[in-house]
Amino acid sequence: MQARHSSVHPAISALLAVSLVANFALFGNTADYAPSIRPVLVGGLLIFNCVLAWFGGARGLRSAEPVGQLPAVAGCLLIAPFVLFALLLGIGPPHEQPPSENDLRFLLLAINSILVGAGLIVLREALVPGGERLYSTLGLACAVLATPLYFLFCVIQRNDYVAEQLGWSWTASVSGHLRELTPLDALSITALFFAGVLTYLATAAFARSLSKAGWLGRGATWAFLLLSGLGLFFLIARGLAYPSMQAAMSHWYTVPGFVAGIPAVPWMMPAAIGVLMLRRCGPERPQA
Incomplete structure (x- = not known):
């Protein structure tokens, strides 16, 4: 009997992963692109990533079989947020942008939170035929709880910036570059903290589930578990309060907790799982 292996070249998967990280870096780095150049760059990045994902x-x-379709759907949903970051190329940190830019930022983050949650739900369904239910169910529970918390954070923050843009009196006041927290802001920061905790736990649970199902090697499994554990540790050590970037960067020991709590950072490992799922469901070739 012949074994069958994916014909997706490892270099394509690696290039897709690097491209997704580059999208995130370009999204988080403030840059003033010329109006004539920016649409070309955005369109080029979107097309490039979509082509890589297709061949990846x-x-x-x-596939005519759900068993083949589900990993592909999960993979596409999990990498989609980092593809979509190209839409806000060069937006940079929130404190460096006007309210109109931050309005778009948190709208995109809200959409991305739904995509990540949906991707993890589909991933659980893809794992069911393999017989692994315990860890995938735990991961599913964490994902289902994290998604509305992320969405709550993004919606509250977006509404604050929309109100500020319109000049409404109830918006959070501005002092220099730092916004004073309203009760709703404080609620959103708490929601973001627990969403991050749950996402790290979901990643660890799904990594264990993928290992049990034989879809993830021992080394990769331990890497996901270690990174999830570190992210969770740094986030809990930081606590509920979300410091400003200036305060976080003032001491080396406050940087890891700040980074671990950035909304999109906990999504990076699910995106890596998404790349692996796409590679798994690529066209197969027989091997003797």
């Missing part, structure tokens, strides 16, 4: 395994969406 998204072609599995055409």
Whole structure:
């Protein structure tokens, strides 16, 4: 009997992963692109990433069997947030942008939180035929709880910036570059903290589930578990309060907790799982 292996070249998967990280870096780095250049860059990045995803395994969406389609759908949903970051190329940190830019930022983050949650839900369904239910169910529970918390954070922050843009009197006041927290802001920061905790736990649970199902090697499993554990540790050590970037960067020991709590950072490992799922469901070739 012949074994079958994915024909997706490892270099394509690696290039897709690097491209997704580059999108995130370009999204988080403030840059003033010329109006004539920016649409070209955004369109080029979107097309480039979509092509990489297609040849990296998204072609599995055409599979006639749900067993082949589900990993492809999960992979596409999990990497989608980092593809969409190209839409806000060069937006940079919130304190460096006007309210109109931050309005778009938190709208995109709200959409991305839904995509990540949906991707993890589909991933659980993809794992069911393999017989692994315990860890995938735990991961599903964490994902289902984290998604509305992320969405709550993003919606509250977006509403604050929209109100500030319109000049409404109830908006959080501005003092220099730091916004004073309203009760709703404080609620959103708490929601973000627990959303991050749950996402790290979900990643660890799904990594264990993928290992049990034989979809993830021992080394990769331990890497996901270690990174999830570190992210969780740094986030809990930081606590509920979300410091400003200036305060976080003032001491080396406050940097890891700040980074671990950035809304999109906990999504990076699910995106890596998404790349692996796409590679798994790529066209297969027989091997003797």
